[in-house]
Amino acid sequence: MRSRGRKGAVVAEMAVPRLTRLLGIVTHLEEHGEATFDELARHFGVATETIKRDIDTLWCSGLPGYGMTDLLDFDGFAYDEGIARLTNSQGVRQVRLAPAEAMALMGALAAMIASGTAPEAATGALAALSAAVTDANPVTVIGAAPVTPGVAEALRAGIERKRAVALTYVDAQDRRTSRVIEPHRLVTVDGLGYVECFCRRAGDYRTLRLDRIEAAGETDDAATALPRAASGFTLEPAYNAKVRVARAGRWAFEDLPGAVLTVDGDDVVATFGVANPDVVVARLLAVAPFLASVEPASLRERLGGAAMAVLGAQ
Amino acid sequence: MPASDAAERLLNLIIALSHARGRMTRAEIRATVSGYDPERGGDTADEARRRTAAFERMFERDKEDLRRIGIPLRTVVDATHGDDIGYVIDAGEASMPPIDMTPVERAILAVAAEYWQNAALGTDARRAFVKISSSMPRAEEVPLHLAARSTEGSDAAPTLAQAIADGQAVAFTYTSAASGRGERVVEPWRLVVRGGRLYLLGQDRDRGEARTYRLSRIEGVIRPVGERGTFEAPDEVEVLALEDEVPTLIARIGLRAESGHALRRRASFVSTAGEWDVFDVPFSDTEALRDEVLSLAGAARVLEPEGLAAAVRAHAEAALAVAGAEGGGRG
Secondary structure, three states: OOOOOOOOOOOOOOHHHHHHHHHHHHHHHHHHOOEEHHHHHHHHOOOHHHHHHHHHHHHOOEOOOOOHHHEOEEOHHHHHOOEEOEEEOOOOOOEOOOHHHHHHHHHHHHHHHHHOOOOOHHHHHHHHHHHHOOOOOOEEEEOOOOOOOOHHHHHHHHHHHOEEEEEEEEOOOOOEEEEEEEEEEEEEEOOEEEEEEEEOOOOEEEEEEHHHEEEEEEEEEEOOOOOOOOOOOOOOOOEEEEEEEEHHHOHHHHOOOOOEEEEEOOEEEEEEEEOOHHHHHHHHHHOHHHEEEEEOHHHHHHHHHHHHHHHHHO | OOHHHHHHHHHHHHHHHHHOOOOEEHHHHHHHOOOOOOOOOOOOHHHHHHHHHHHHHHHHHHHHHHHHOOOOOEEEEOHHHOOOEEEEOOHHHHEOOOOOOOHHHHHHHHHHHOOEOOHHHHHHHHHHHHHHHHOOOOOOOOOOOEEEEEOOOOOHHHHHHHHHHHOOEEEEEEEEOOOEEEEEEEEEEEEEEEOOEEEEEEEEOOOOEEEEEEHHHEEEEEEEEOOOOOOOOOOOOOOOOOOOOOOOEEEEEEEEOOOOHHHHHOOEEEEEEOOEEEEEEEEOOHHHHHHHHHHOOOOEEEEEOHHHHHHHHHHHHHHHHHHHOOOOOOO
């Protein structure tokens, strides 16, 4: 998804992720029968247009010779109705997990389990993954901070039933406090587990470390504070941003998911989806002296607000 | 050729090699598989050489892409055709085994697939999730109230995972607190994740003993050394003491209540001053600490050293200039 060198060169979706989806669509249709383009789009997390293009590609792929009977085939009438009905798969199947793929997904899942945020079912998911991997699992995850048994369960129950939870919490200065919180979400950040909540004692939103909670018990008290819209991070990009930055600041945008970088003279123009504005604003602050422009205005405002807050504190 | 056609060409290559009777040579692949540029009768010798070289480069890249998604091409040398190498895919060996997973388990995997912010690890995790999803039934989304994110990642991790599976040694430039910057040749055994940090555990060939390496301190490209399958990782590996940065400097930093957890974790508490909890934070990388303070957006203030405080102010002022002006901040 990146381009290098030539001005204005934008590279289309990379071949490997697309190939993986093409194989996946055929396997899915083989196992579960026909599906609408919309259903496939939801299942594979892409746009309906992308699925349509994928079906078009599959339809003209097949065995050397590429005659009528050599190609993957779909029902043309169903296609016109927006339905993918596979009539000949030419034996195409999804391929097993490559070592790096298994490592990345199992490592992430194991890190969530070790951090104490993942529900019971995560252990089953990890076992099912391990069973699907033929190579030895190449990753070991070491828990960074053990969580008291029962704490995560009480918080999860509170979140699901929208009830307040009473905690005994030890802060970084070893001060033990009792507090009542309204839990909203469990999050794993860099291998540590946290609960995003409204803390009634502080009268404000807080993110508390799970390993510092000594005890947690559900109450019958209904939660009243709504989850903060901006709390933590949502994983769906909310809007696209466009940033012009001198080459020295390029690194800050290279690894943002879905970022497209184009070189323009001494500058780099980065466009990317903003899922979590806080992460993006932190990156922008880190390369602030190299920034030429930031769009849209809403992101500029957040950047300005954060910069003011930094100067205020400093 | 646009990148979207590469997926199509790879798909056709997979189908051709899965169905090949015996094997296909490079010449056969080039002549018959859709997407490759076949030899043409009217070419001059120069043109023909140029086209052949372009095909060879493309085919090597395609082989690498197939390996990356878990389809190794098997080479078959046919005795009756001299040393002419042919290729084949064992469709049974390559295909995804059936996977039994509930909708809740899949929903948790979807959260895990978004964990790594690092581009290399992130794309690998998302691809693994697409593969797992392929054979699963479509289902309503399960709301989980769960999220995960890791800011530390390394482009080296996927390369090392492949090298571990291949049993192939690797060479890289590494900076350690104990012995400085140098070249290491390592038989990679396992990757270790602790907190947000990634480590490699393996046998250091020059030192003749097991060592751990923090991935963020590997510089540049990891190069494969020697043949594949030259060693096997021990079944039970004792995870050694994980080597960390040795911080040499101390910054005094104020943090607002219940914020800056990552900083608090590695700092020692000094005092409480008004609404600020004051900590001494050991550090070795001024720029990294500056960026961490900036990312806390006013929940942290640098008390000492003044150089760090000035850097934080300078970045905030530059950001304010860009945020306030439609056009530009530089200049």
